[in-house]
Amino acid sequence: MAGAGAFLIVAAVLNICLGASGVSLAKLWEALISGPGESSASRILWYVRFPRTAATLLAGAGLAVSGAVIQKVLANSLASPGIIGVNAGAGTAVAICCGLGFYSAWAIAGASFLGAVLAAFIVVLIGRRTHASKTMVVLGGVAVTACLSAVTETVITMVPDAALASRDFRVGGFSSVDQSRLVPAGAIILVGIIAVCTLANDLDVLSLGDDTAHTLGLNVRSVRNGMLALAALLAGACVSFSGVLGFVGLIVPHIARRLIGDTSTRLIPFCALSGAGFVALCDLIARMIFAPYELPTGILLSFLGGPFFVWLLLKGKGKRK
Amino acid sequence: MIKISGLRVTLDGEEILKGVDAEFPAEKISVVIGPNGSGKSTAIKSVLRLAEASSGEIMIDGRPIESYQQKELARKVAYLPQSRNVPDISVRNMVMHGRFPYLSYPRRYRKEDHMKVDEALKMMGLTELAGRKMDTLSGGQRQKAYMAMALAQDTDIIVMDEPTTFLDIKNQLDLLARARMLAGMGKTVIMILHDLEAVLHCADHVILLSGGRVLKSGTAEEVLSSAEISEAFGVAVGFYTAEGGQHCYVKPQGQSARV
Numbered sequence: 001m002a003g004a005g006a007f008l009i010v011a012a013v014l015n016i017c018l019g020a021s022g023v024s025l026a027k028l029w030e031a032l033i034s035g036p037g038e039s040s041a042s043r044i045l046w047y048v049r050f051p052r053t054a055a056t057l058l059a060g061a062g063l064a065v066s067g068a069v070i071q072k073v074l075a076n077s078l079a080s081p082g083i084i085g086v087n088a089g090a091g092t093a094v095a096i097c098c099g100l101g102f103y104s105a106w107a108i109a110g111a112s113f114l115g116a117v118l119a120a121f122i123v124v125l126i127g128r129r130t131h132a133s134k135t136m137v138v139l140g141g142v143a144v145t146a147c148l149s150a151v152t153e154t155v156i157t158m159v160p161d162a163a164l165a166s167r168d169f170r171v172g173g174f175s176s177v178d179q180s181r182l183v184p185a186g187a188i189i190l191v192g193i194i195a196v197c198t199l200a201n202d203l204d205v206l207s208l209g210d211d212t213a214h215t216l217g218l219n220v221r222s223v224r225n226g227m228l229a230l231a232a233l234l235a236g237a238c239v240s241f242s243g244v245l246g247f248v249g250l251i252v253p254h255i256a257r258r259l260i261g262d263t264s265t266r267l268i269p270f271c272a273l274s275g276a277g278f279v280a281l282c283d284l285i286a287r288m289i290f291a292p293y294e295l296p297t298g299i300l301l302s303f304l305g306g307p308f309f310v311w312l313l314l315k316g317k318g319k320r321k
Numbered sequence: 322m323i324k325i326s327g328l329r330v331t332l333d334g335e336e337i338l339k340g341v342d343a344e345f346p347a348e349k350i351s352v353v354i355g356p357n358g359s360g361k362s363t364a365i366k367s368v369l370r371l372a373e374a375s376s377g378e379i380m381i382d383g384r385p386i387e388s389y390q391q392k393e394l395a396r397k398v399a400y401l402p403q404s405r406n407v408p409d410i411s412v413r414n415m416v417m418h419g420r421f422p423y424l425s426y427p428r429r430y431r432k433e434d435h436m437k438v439d440e441a442l443k444m445m446g447l448t449e450l451a452g453r454k455m456d457t458l459s460g461g462q463r464q465k466a467y468m469a470m471a472l473a474q475d476t477d478i479i480v481m482d483e484p485t486t487f488l489d490i491k492n493q494l495d496l497l498a499r500a501r502m503l504a505g506m507g508k509t510v511i512m513i514l515h516d517l518e519a520v521l522h523c524a525d526h527v528i529l530l531s532g533g534r535v536l537k538s539g540t541a542e543e544v545l546s547s548a549e550i551s552e553a554f555g556v557a558v559g560f561y562t563a564e565g566g567q568h569c570y571v572k573p574q575g576q577s578a579r580v
Binding site: 075198199200201202204205207208209211212214215216217218219257261262263 | 366369370371391392394395396398399400402405406408409410411414418419421422424426427428454474
């Protein structure tokens with residue numbers, strides 16, 4: 001756990017200090033002590049770097065915890081927030097929002113949050129109607145995602161400008177993050193992570209199987225649906241300011257499980273810390289790798305996540321043999 | 322003491338239990354036997370509210386089962402299901418889950434919980450294995466870990482669905498000895514078993530189910546020597562005495578029972 005904390009701090013400091021305009025540790029310390037000032041270093045730090053780094057940390061922590069919860073609840077190590085319709089819901093809502101001519105950052109953030117949460121709730125409702133069966137939740141997610149993707153394509157076909165306007169959102173990144181959008185989403189993420197941490201024991205009991213969990217006094221349906229709802233809120237809050245960042249919710253819980261095991265009381269906080277550090281580091285690499293041009297963080301994550309997913313599939317095939 | 326009266330359970334439109342009347346006496350080992358599909362698992366699941374009764378009554382210590390809150394019931398009855406997930410956690414963490422019914426928000430274990438877990442691990446001979454991962458244990462060791470979890474749950478009643486399945490002979494005997502130990506500690510043990518020889522040696526009370534009804538109940542000798550058991554299984558069942566003890570034999574019906 002201390003290692004994950006140290007990783008987060010190092011990644012955050014590097015994300016703040018490195019970039020087109022480098023900032024020394026001394027200047028960082030001075031800016032933190034004296035607060036926002038008029039110097040160019042202080043302005044860069046307080047108005048550009050701090051919000052951006054905070055956004056990467058919050059998105060990383062939120063998506064990693066959301067992924068860990070979904071994988072645990074559905075007992076499916078290949079699950080991630082996308083499987084409960086979060087990305088498709090957000091994408092459709094943003095396409096509709098842009099298609100209707102609302103292009104402001106606030107409109108896109110609000111639409112993506114609502115879209116993500118609504119889609120996930122539809123999937124959770126399908127799960128409820130089918131007695132919260134794990135398989136039905138996954139299949140419900142596939143069906144909802146397919147329907148929403150069709151709606152998105154229809155909107156983009158009818159209003160081509162919507163495709164252009166929602167491009168940044170669909171790719172995912174932190175270049176346009178601002179403090180005002182970050183604060184409400186950040187509050188949801190922090191409260192959500194604390195709630196999941198305090199209920200981590202329930203997740204572990206749930207993973208013993210429905211019958212055992214029930215006879216240990218756990219309300220299986222309520223906990224499964226409640227946890228999926230929490231995961232949806234976390235992921236929805238993240239996509240509202242970062243756009244669709246694929247694979248964070250898949251990669252981080254996997255690596256975390258390998259490092260510290262599957263006990264949720266340790267896994268969830270570890271995922272929050274390491275996920276935050278991971279996205280901060282990816283954002284830094286995305287900014288630096290083709291400097292002065294900036295690669296959207298979502299693209300870098302896809303470069304990393306695609307091969308990782310293939311590796312997972314091949315590893316799973318070996319196990320099945 | 323558990324008393325079941327007129328219990329009917331319908332699953333997916335099929336009536337599985339058709340008016341079951343049975344008693345599971347306190348501090349004894351009760352064994353439910355019967356052919357496949359006779360409703361054994363459904364009957365014991367009803368006692369845990371895992372299967373919903375369409376009619377009838379289940380009383381636990383004189384109180385209707387519906388009057389128990391879910392956590393209250395979990396502090397009364399522990400369950401070892403037939404098929405179990407093997408989580409990627411340590412034996413100690415697994416046994417700690419037995420204390421879940423005693424936790425309130427925000428789910429922090431107290432000193433008493435750790436003491437109960439230490440006791441349960443010691444009783445099952447698992448203290449040395451407490452740090453091992455569950456998925457690295459043998460079938461017999463896993464079974465003991467689940468029994469330790471049930472012990473940590475600190476209930477009056479422990480229900481086991483075919484606990485000897487997948488165990489070798491030595492581990493089967495060890496498990497039955499531990500079930501006897503639990504009954505000696507004042508716990509009511511309810512098991513489903515298929516091995517009639519094991520039933521003969523460990524059961525204080527036997528309930529024979531067939532076609533969703535109780536055909537016979539009583540001591541092991543009474544039930545295993547009854548005409549109903551042959552009717553239920555479609556085989557001839559009887560006893561013989563050897564090496565100073567009674568043993569059970571099973572023969573296809575129509576063949577003479579020569580020993």
